[in-house]
Amino acid sequence: MSQIDRYFERYGPAYKWYATGASMVATISVVLSTTIVNVAIPAVMGTFGISAVQAQWISTGFLAAMTATMLLADWADRAFGMRATMNAAMAVFLIGSVIGGLAPNESVLTFARVVQGAAAGVVQPMAMILLFKVFPPDKRGAAMGIYGVGVVLAPALGPWIGGVLMDAFDWRSVFYLGLPFSAIAIVLSNLFLPGREDSGKRPAFDFVGVAILAIFLSVLLSTLSNAQRLGWDSNTILLGFTVSASASVAFVLWELRTPKPMLDMRLFASFAFSSASVVSFIMGAGLFGSTYLLPVFVQQIQGLMPTQAGLLLMPSGFAMLLVFPIAGRLSDKVTPAIMIGIGMAVFAWSSWLMADANVHTAFWTLAWLTVLSRIGLGLVFPAITSGSLMVLPHHLLGQGSGAVNFIRQLGGAFGVNLLTVFIERRTIMHADAFAATQTSDNATAMELLGQVAGLMHASGVPDAQLMPAAASFLGQTVVIQASNAAFQDGFMIICGVFLIALIPTWFMWRAGKSTA
Structure with a gap:
């Protein structure tokens, strides 16, 4: 009898909902921190006297660390068990939250965000693994729908909650919000999460792959951030690009030869999956990039309070909540590439309209444009998952699911970084x-x-x-x-990138037709 069977014997059929609740509390705590800090960026810039490019590392460092550790969840579950892994991840997240709240300078604050991101990268996939274990195949859709409510609402409510805390206290308070959630998640984890099932030798892990990936992400993102200050043709910047390019090649070569790859390169032999991966990268860049830009724009250009900046994103979260179930049902009946194409076009349209925003643009105009963009993303999310996995053989589904999430987070890290650098350059120009x-x-x-x-x-x-x-x-x-003009250019760039994404979407549609 497995440990999960023993839990069902102890708690009855309700155990699956106890497990869902425990995983949701942990996920909400880490997802909330992804967006809650964005409204604090202008205040942090003022406190430490740093530029927007330096401040964006508060968001980019989190996303980059989250990306690097996202593929560790499956191995950690088999090596240490779900309970121990979740406890360790939430404890690390709690420590990162305390360090962030007490940070005396921007370097310590960025380090705290990296620690938080590393823990968050393990928590989210772990919650997905748990739901697949406790629900039968015919009930997993309903479970994912309930779980998705928390995942969607947390980033929507995060900026508003962060703004309320900042107006009442200061920016440091947004870090302390995660402390009670982390403590509750650890308690629930010890009550309802199973330990390690296998008592044999712990499975080997691709530590070399993780190290190479970490070098690639940290060096390339740091190089892009410092290029404007040091000069794009300076020796330091050229060396950074050389190291990051070498690391990317080394990562691919290592993953091809190691017997236990962290990212199975056989996935990309499928042209449809490769096309879906490009679309997923662009979607992540647009989602996280625009979520980062909007609060900064309305505070710096329009002079809104942090609470108002947070409220701006709230309607869009509820819009995604309504669109998700409808898009999920449509994706079962409509070709995924068509859904993705429509969603990308809608997001590009909203970004094009946003490019006219200025100091006089009404609050609700910006809010509804943001809602429009999230409707587009709501159409893309379920379709990109089903469209990328349906072309893979069964034994690669687990790797494929992790890879799509990994690539989306990678796009988010680069989206925030590149947009910030672009806006700084355009502001100067x-x-x-x-x-x-x-x-x-x-x-x-x-x-x-x-x-x-x-x-x-x-x-x-x-x-x-x-x-x-x-x-x-x-x-x-x-x-x-x-x-203001630089921010408008940034929104126009997002529009152009999403229009370009229609090209791999078309290839994905053609590849899907040829395999049908």
Whole structure:
């Protein structure tokens, strides 16, 4: 009798729901932390005096670490058992939360986020494995639907909860929110999660593959972040690109030759799966990139409070909650590639509309555009899973499922990083272009300086300080307009990337037809 059978004997049929609840608490705690910190980015930048590129590591470090450890879950379950693995992961996550709340500088804060991300990468796949163990095949769909409610609602509520905490306390409080969830998850894990089933020798793990992957992610993301500051043709940056390229080649070669690969390269022999992987990467980049950009945009450009920035994303989470079950049923009847194509086109359309956003754009206009984008993603999510796995042989389904999630998270890490670097470069370019036009020949600029100087004179500013103060105001206006234009460029880039994603979607459709 397996340990899960013993749990069923002890708790009866209700045990599967106890196990689901335990896994949901753990998952919600780590998923919540994925988005809750985004509303704190401007405040962290002000506290530590860092740039947007440095601050984005608070999000990118989490996603990169989560990506690197995501493929460890299956091995950890077989080597240590689900209970011990979940306890260890939640304990590490709890420690990372405490370090983040107490961080004295941005380096310690980034380290804390990496620790949190490493734990989160193990927790999410572990919860999926548990649900597949405790539910019979004909009930797994319903279980995934209930589990998906928590997974979808957590990132939707995260920014709002983070904003409320920041307005009431400060940005450090968003890290402490995970402490009670982590403690409860550890208690429930000890009550309802099974231990290791096999008492034999622990299975070997691809530690070399993990090390190479970690080098690739850390070096490439760090190189991209520092390229603007150090120069794209500097020796340090060129060396970083060389090391990351070498690491990527070494990772592929190692995974092809090792008997226990972390990522089975046979998966990509299927052209349909490879196409689906490209789409999944782009989807992750768009989802996490836009979720990162929006709160920063509305706080820096529109001057919204953190709570308002969090509220902006809440309707979109509820929209995904409604779209998920409908899209799931449609994906059983409609070719997955068609669903993916429609979803990608909808997301691209919403990004194109978002590219017109400025300081005057109404709150609810931005909220509904975000809802539109999430409707598109809601159509893509179930279709990308079924479309990528249906083309694989049965013995590769486990590896395929992990690979799709891994690639989506990888896209998220790169999406946040590249968008931040892009916006910084475009802000500088627009600022230089706008500043070059603010001359004595520019009648509009001269009129603005005169009006500002008049207002300051009326408020009692000494005459000697009127023009310098007016010029300072003009400079701040130029910076805000340049930043606004850069964010608009960022949304347009997201639109273009999702339109390009229609090409691999078409290949996926053709490959699916040929194998049908």
